Amino acid sequence: xxxxxxxxxxxxxxxxxxxxxxxxxxxxxxxxxxxxxxxxxxxxxxxxxxxxxxxxxxxxxxxxxxxxxxxxxxxxxxxxxxxxxxxxxxxxxxxxxxxxxxxxxxxxxxxxxx
Amino acid sequence: xxxxxxxxxxxxxxxxxxxxxxxxxxxxxxxxxxxxxxxxxxxxxxxxxxxxxxxxxxxxxxxxxxxxxxxxxxxxxxxxxxxxxxxxxxxxxxxxxxxxxxxxxxxxxxxxxxx
Numbered sequence: 001x002x003x004x005x006x007x008x009x010x011x012x013x014x015x016x017x018x019x020x021x022x023x024x025x026x027x028x029x030x031x032x033x034x035x036x037x038x039x040x041x042x043x044x045x046x047x048x049x050x051x052x053x054x055x056x057x058x059x060x061x062x063x064x065x066x067x068x069x070x071x072x073x074x075x076x077x078x079x080x081x082x083x084x085x086x087x088x089x090x091x092x093x094x095x096x097x098x099x100x101x102x103x104x105x106x107x108x109x110x111x112x113x114x
Numbered sequence: 115x116x117x118x119x120x121x122x123x124x125x126x127x128x129x130x131x132x133x134x135x136x137x138x139x140x141x142x143x144x145x146x147x148x149x150x151x152x153x154x155x156x157x158x159x160x161x162x163x164x165x166x167x168x169x170x171x172x173x174x175x176x177x178x179x180x181x182x183x184x185x186x187x188x189x190x191x192x193x194x195x196x197x198x199x200x201x202x203x204x205x206x207x208x209x210x211x212x213x214x215x216x217x218x219x220x221x222x223x224x225x226x227x228x229x
Contacts, residue, residue: 004157031215042118042219043158043204092157096215101146101165103217105158 002027002095004106012112013083020079021109023093028073030096033103034066037090046091049076083113116141116207118220126226129197135190135223137179137205145207147188148217149179152202161203164188175199200227 003026013019023032034046046066047055055068069077080087090110094103119138127133139145149161162173169181179190188205205220 033215033217040221042221043206043217044219045216048215094158094217101163102148102160104160105150107157 001102002029002104004093004095004104006091006093006106006109008109009107010110010112012114015084015113017083018079018081019083019111020077021091021093021111023076023078023106025074025095030073032070032076033094033096034068034076034078035092035094035105037092037108039088043092046078080111083111085113087111088113116145116209116218118205118207118218120203120205120220120223122223123221124224124226126228127195129227129229130194132193133191133195133199133225135203135205135225137188137190137220139186139188139205139207141186141207141209144210146210147179147181148206148208149173149177149188149190150204150206150219152204152222154201158204161190195225195227197227197229199225201225 005024007022032049035043037043045058046061047057049055049068049070051070051073067079090108092108094105096103117140147164150158151161152158162171164171164181172178177192202222202224204222206217208217
C-alpha cells in the first residue's frame with residue numbers, strides 16, 4: 001500500500017485568504033483524488049487529478065475555488081481560495097493505481113476558517 | 115447516482131460484546147462495496163471490500179461484512195469487540211462503471227468500546 005503524507009496537518013486561517021495543501025506519495029501513482037469532510041458529514045469527492053491533464057471537478061466544485069496542481073506522479077496540491085467559515089473541513093487526498101480496486105488515504109488536513 | 119446511508123451515528127458497546135454497524139446503499143448501477151476505518155488522529159484505512167464472489171468478506175482483525183443485494187445492504191459485524199476497535203467506520207460504494215475512481219461515502223458510525 002502507498003504511504004501518503006499531507007501538509008499542513010491543520011491550520012487556522014482568516015476569511016478571504018487562501019491555503020495550499022500538499023499531498024506527497026512514496027510511490028508513483030496514476031490517480032490522485034481530493035475529498036472534503038465537513039463536520040458531521042461524509043467525505044465528498046472534490047476532484048480527480050491525473051498527471052499531465054487538467055483536474056476533473058465534481059458537481060458543486062469549481063477550479064477557481066479549488067485549484068489543483070499535479071506536477072508529477074508523486075505529488076499534488078489543493079488550494080482553498082478566498083476562504084469563508086463554510087470551508088472549515090478536513091481535506092483528504094487519496095491515491096489509486098489504474099485498474100487497482102483500492103484507494104489509499106492521507107491523514108487529512110484540518111482547516112478552520114475564522 | 116449513488117447514496118450510502120449509515121443510520122447509526124454512534125454505537126456504544128462494552129468490550130467483548132458483539133456489534134453490528136449498518137450500511138444501506140442505493141444505486142442505479144451495480145457497485146463495489148467498501149468499509150473504511152479511521153482511528154483517532156489517523157487517516158482512513160481500508161477494512162474490507164466486496165468486489166465479487168462470496169458475499170461474506172472478512173478482515174484480518176475479525177470484522178466481517180455480508181453483501182445483501184436484495185436488501186442493498188453491507189452491514190459490518192464483529193462477534194467480540196476490543197477497546198482498540200474504537201474508531202469511526204465509513205461505508206462506501208464505487209459504481210462498477212467508473213474503474214474505482216469514484217467513491218461515495220456514508221456519514222460514518224463512531225464505535226465506542228468501553229471496558
